[in-house]
Each structure stands twice: as C-alpha cells, then as structure tokens.
Amino acid sequence: MRPVLIQGGRVLDPSREFDGVADVLLRDGRIEAVEANIAAEDVETIDASGKIVAPGLVDVHVHLREPGKEEAETVATGARSAAAGGFTSVCAMPNTDPVTDNQAAVGFIVKQASAANSARVYPYGTISIGQKGEHLAEFAKLIEAGAIAVSDDGHPVRSSHLMRTALEYAQAFGIPVADHCEEPSLAHGAMHEGVVASRLGLRAIPAAAEEIMVARDVILSELTGGHIHLCHMSTRGSVDIIRRAKERGVNVTAEVTPHHLTLTQAECEGFNTNAKMNPPLREEADVAVLRAALQDGTLDMIATDHAPHHYEAKERDFDEAPFGIVGLETALGLCIKELVNGGVLSLPELVNRMSTEPARVFHLDAGTLQVGKPGDVVVFDPGATWTVDPTQFYSKSRNTPYAGHVLTGRVERTVVGGRTVFERK
Numbered sequence: 001m002r003p004v005l006i007q008g009g010r011v012l013d014p015s016r017e018f019d020g021v022a023d024v025l026l027r028d029g030r031i032e033a034v035e036a037n038i039a040a041e042d043v044e045t046i047d048a049s050g051k052i053v054a055p056g057l058v059d060v061h062v063h064l065r066e067p068g069k070e071e072a073e074t075v076a077t078g079a080r081s082a083a084a085g086g087f088t089s090v091c092a093m094p095n096t097d098p099v100t101d102n103q104a105a106v107g108f109i110v111k112q113a114s115a116a117n118s119a120r121v122y123p124y125g126t127i128s129i130g131q132k133g134e135h136l137a138e139f140a141k142l143i144e145a146g147a148i149a150v151s152d153d154g155h156p157v158r159s160s161h162l163m164r165t166a167l168e169y170a171q172a173f174g175i176p177v178a179d180h181c182e183e184p185s186l187a188h189g190a191m192h193e194g195v196v197a198s199r200l201g202l203r204a205i206p207a208a209a210e211e212i213m214v215a216r217d218v219i220l221s222e223l224t225g226g227h228i229h230l231c232h233m234s235t236r237g238s239v240d241i242i243r244r245a246k247e248r249g250v251n252v253t254a255e256v257t258p259h260h261l262t263l264t265q266a267e268c269e270g271f272n273t274n275a276k277m278n279p280p281l282r283e284e285a286d287v288a289v290l291r292a293a294l295q296d297g298t299l300d301m302i303a304t305d306h307a308p309h310h311y312e313a314k315e316r317d318f319d320e321a322p323f324g325i326v327g328l329e330t331a332l333g334l335c336i337k338e339l340v341n342g343g344v345l346s347l348p349e350l351v352n353r354m355s356t357e358p359a360r361v362f363h364l365d366a367g368t369l370q371v372g373k374p375g376d377v378v379v380f381d382p383g384a385t386w387t388v389d390p391t392q393f394y395s396k397s398r399n400t401p402y403a404g405h406v407l408t409g410r411v412e413r414t415v416v417g418g419r420t421v422f423e424r425k
Contacts, residue, residue, distance in 0.1 A: 001028070001419060002042065002043060002044045003026060003040060003043040003044070003418075004025070004043060004044045004046065004415065004418055005023060005025050005026075005043040005046065006023060006025075006053055006377065006415075007046065007047055007048060007049070008021065008049040009048030009049065009051045009052060009379060010052050010053065011024060011034060011053045012052055012053070012054045012347060012348050013034070013369040014055075014348055014352035014355070014356040015055065015356045015360075016370060019348050022035055023035065024053055025038050025043070026375035026418040029374065029418040029419070030373060030375050030418065031371050031372060031374075031375055034371065051380060051381050051382075051412060052347065052351075052378075052380050053369075053377060053378075053379050054369075054378050055355045055356060055367050055368050055369050055376060055378070056088025056089060056376035056377055056378050056414065056415070057085070057088065057355050057378055058087065058358040058359045058362075058366050059082065059089070059090045059303055059304050059328065059331075059354075059358070060178075060229075060255065060301065060303050060362050061091065061093065061153070061178075061255060061257075061305050062091065062304060062305070062306040063093050064078035064090075064092045064093075066078075066096065067096050067097060067098065067108065069096075069097065071396070072310045072396060072397050073395060073396050073397060075112035075113050076112065076115070076116035076118070077394065077396045078306070078328070079116040079119040080116070080421075080422070081329055081394040081395035082119035083118045083414040083422035084328070084329050084393075084411065084414070085328040085331055085411060086332050086378040087119050087328060087414075088119055088376035088414060088421075089120045089121075089359070089364055089366045089367075089376065090121055090122070090306075091123075091362065092123050094126045094152075095131060095153055095155065099126055099131050100123055100124065100125055100126060100142075100147075101125065101128075101129050101131070101142075103141045104145075106147050107145045109146075110123060117421070118421045119414070120366070120376070120416060122146070122362075123147050123148070124147060124149050124150060124151050124153070125143070125150045126142075126150060127152045127157055127162070128162060128166075131155045133155065133157055133162060136162065136165060136166060137150065139169055139170060139173055143173050147175075148175065148362055148363070148364065149177070149178055149362060150170060150175065150177055151177070151178035151179065151231070152179075152180065153178065153179075155180065156179065156180050156181065156182040156184055158184060160220065163216075164220050167220055167221060167225075167226025167227075168224045170227065171224070171225065171226050175227070175363070176228070176229040176253065176362065177226060177227065177229065178231055179213070179217050179230060179231060180231050181210050181211075182209050183208070183210075183212040186205070186208060186209035186212070188203060188205075189202070189205035189280075190203050190280075191205065191318075192265045192282050193205055194282075196265040196266060196268055196269060197268075200271065200318075202268075205279070207234075207235040207238075207282065207286075210233075210234060210235050210237075210279055211235055211238050211241060214237075217252075218241055218245040218250055221245075221251050221252050222245070222248065222250045225251060227251045227252075228251065229253045229255070230242065230252065230254040230255070231255060231303075231305070232255060232257050232260065232303070232305050233255065233256050233260070233290065234279040234280070234282050235282055236289035236290075238254075239293040242293075242298055243293070253300045254298070255301050255303040256293075256299045256301075257303060257305045258330070258331045258335055258338075259305075260281065260290055261302075261334075261338065262338045263401065264281055264287060265280070267401050268281065271317075273399075274314060274400060275325075276314075276318060276321055276323055277305075277307070277324055278323035291339070291342075294339075295344050295345060295349075300353070300358075301354070301358040301361065302335060302358075303358065304327030304331050306326055306327045306395075307324025307325060307327075308395055308397030309324060309399050310397065311397070311399070314399050324399070325399050325401060326395050326397050329393055329395065330388055330400060330402050331354070332380060332409050332410075333388075333410060334402070334407055335350055336350065336382055336407075337407050337408040374416075375415060376415065377413075377414075377415040378413070379411070379412045379414075380410060380411045381409065381412055382408070382409045383408065383409070384410040386410050387404065387407075388400065388402045388406075388407060390403050
C-alpha cells in the first residue's frame with residue numbers, strides 16, 4: 001500500500017486541540033506525520049486545499065440488520081453507507097435475528113466487516129440472553145469475540161435487578177452498558193404524546209416513558225459505579241436528570257441523534273411514516289434544550305441511530321410501520337447546517353462530538369490524528385451544499401424524512417487504515 005499525503009487542508013484534531021493548515025502523511029496504515037509542507041517521495045497525493053481534514057467520524061449507534069433482515073441492510077452496505085457519510089468506525093447494535101448474544105454471533109459480524117473492507121464495524125453484545133431481560137449474557141465471551149459494549153437496544157431492560165447486575169459485571173471489563181430508555185407500560189404508541197398525535201388520532205408515547213428509565217439507570221449507575229450510556233436522548237426532562245447526575249459525579253454518558261436535534265413532532269403531519277422513530281420526535285422546546293445540552297457537554301456525543309427498513313415496511317399505516325430512519329449519509333451535512341451554521345457548535349466542537357469523544361467514551365482506537373494511530377481520516381467540504389436524494393444512498397434503504405432538504409457540508413473522501421474507501425466523483 002502506497003503512503004498517502006493529504007496536502008493543504010485545514011486539519012482539525014480535537015484530541016490534540018490542533019486547528020491549522022497542515023499536511024497529513026499516512027504510511028503503513030497509520031499516521032506518520034501532521035505538519036506543514038511535508039516532503040515525501042513515492043506517495044499518493046490528495047489535494048485538500050479549502051477542505052477540512054479530520055479524524056474519521058465515529059458512530060456508536062447503528063443498526064446493520066445482518067443477520068436476519070438483509071433486504072434492509074447488510075454489514076457490507078452499512079459499512080459503505082458509513083464511509084460515504086465520513087464515518088470510519090461504527091458500532092453495530094445487537095438486535096439482529098438471531099441476536100448477537102454469543103461468541104459465534106459476534107464473530108460473524110467481525111468476519112462480515114472484515115470482508116466488507118470499508119468502514120470499521122465494532123459489534124455490541126447483548127445485555128441479556130435473547131434480549132429477553134431475564135438472564136445476563138456472558139460478557140467475557142462476547143468481549144473476547146470482539147464486542148466493545150453491551151446493550152439490549154430496541155428492548156429496554158425492564159428488570160432493575162438485572163440492570164444493576166449488568167453495571168456491576170461490566171466494570172470488570174471496563175465497558176459501557178448502553179440502554180434504550182423506555183418504560184414499557186407507558187410506551188404503547190406510535191409518536192410523541194402532544195398536539196399532533198391528538199389531531200391525527202394516534203396512540204402516543206409520553207416524554208415520561210423515557211425519563212423514568214433515565215432516572216432509574218442513573219440511580220443504578222450511582223449505586224454501582226458502573227458506566228451507563230444512555231441512547232438517543234430526546235426530552236428536556238432527560239437532560240435535566242443527566243445534568244444533575246453529572247454534577248454529582250455519576251458515571252453516565254449520553255448520546256443525541258441528528259434528527260432529534262433538527263426535527264419535531266410536526267414532521268409526522270400527514271401520517272409521514274419516515275418521521276416515525278423511537279424515541280419519537282418531540283417538541284420545539286425539547287430540541288432547544290437538547291442543543292443547549294450538547295453545547296455544554298451534558299450530552300456527550302452525536303450518534304445517528306441509523307435504522308434502515310425496506311420501503312414496503314414503511315408503506316404501511318402509521319400505527320403499523322416500523323420505527324426508524326437511515327442517518328449515516330445525512331448526519332454531517334445536517335449537523336453543519338443546523339448546529340455549526342446555527343451557532344450551536346464550532347466545527348472543531350462538532351468533530352469532537354462526532355469523532356474524538358465517542359471514540360474516547362467507548363475506548364476505540366479512533367478519533368485522533370496523533371502520530372502512530374490508525375490512519376482513519378475524513379476530508380470534507382464544510383461549505384458545499386447538496387440536496388438529499390435517497391435514491392443515491394449507498395445504504396440499501398431509503399427511509400429518511402430529509403428527502404429534498406438542502407444540506408451544507410459534504411464528504412469528499414474517507415480513508416480507513418491509510419486506504420481510500422470512499423471518494424466522491
């Protein structure tokens with residue numbers, strides 16, 4: 001593999017608080033140098049003038065559907081979709097069919113990711129066997145096979161005793177326990193409990209369904225000292241609980257999605273199933289609080305919750321359609337348009353929340369351009385505008401509420417281990 005020299009870009013590396021025009025030299029799959037005017041022979045040269053050069057983006061929450069629902073996505077197509085969105089590392093949730101609750105299942109994801117030869121894919125293992133919430137999975141074997149965290153995502157852990165045990169057990173391996181926060185007896189609905197649901201006559205999910213489980217998980221984390229990671233936060237009440245917990249020193253981290261930062265329940269008008277997601281889109285006041293919480297660090301990172309579905313599934317009645325949207329290829333453009341241009345985050349802060357911080361929290365060897373580290377790099381044009389056309393997605397699925405939206409900021413090239421895995425033509 002020839003060395004790669006990325007020349008003349010604005011290099012943003014939050015891991016070293018570096019922000020300046022420089023060259024980046026990649027050799028043998030790793031970062032060899034980041035400095036001005038690097039002279040190197042027999043290299044592949046990439047002109048990054050006027051572009052941003054940053055550590056590859058890291059998404060700790062994606063659904064790749066394989067095994068079980070390959071008509072919607074596979075590890076290979078999901079990894080390519082990730083690369084097209086600037087992500088060099090993604091963490092695959094375990095709610096596949098069968099679920100990723102044993103060594104063989106984790107090993108299968110690792111093998112498929114290696115064969116895809118695109119973005120890196122790190123599997124989650126489950127918290128409980130079969131995601132049934134009854135008996136703990138064998139964390140040691142899952143981690144030995146390649147799992148980087150545990151979660152029953154898509155299924156809240158109902159049993160407080162089981163969650164307590166999981167938090168205690170996970171400490172031995174230094175991994176986070178990621179929870180889908182939803183009180184099941186309150187969550188029998190299709191969208192947020194509010195004026196739009198009332199007008200449409202749809203069953204609804206109150207904000208309290210999330211907040212009750214956030215509070216429960218925070219209490220258990222405080223009791224055990226275990227690291228609880230709260231998935232896809234969506235309400236201002238959840239933010240308040242997390243903020244107060246962090247002030248007390250509780251070992252809690254939390255993520256927020258681009259769609260919860262940019263859309264509200266109004267998107268469901270007209271029974272738009274592409275706006276049906278779990279947790280549901282909330283109210284304008286929630287969006288404002290989520291943005292402020294991301295800005296001040298109460299919410300640690302941005303994760304897409306990429307959830308592909310075959311188009312026929314989303315063509316059902318709103319009540320019957322599945323939850324979720326694809327997000328890997330629109331995340332960066334949405335966040336630059338809404339958060340950077342909207343004055344919520346600077347570009348270095350955005351890179352931190354989409355790369356450096358998720359890598360740090362999940363102990364991944366990523367999110368940095370430090371010399372000697374893996375040569376995972378994204379080159380993007382922060383000023384490029386483009387219109388979302390789902391037919392052009394690299395994902396197998398098209399379920400997005402952003403079709404036709406004009407976004408700002410587009411990936412030009414994604415490099416994994418010193419090798420280009422995506423280049424915009």
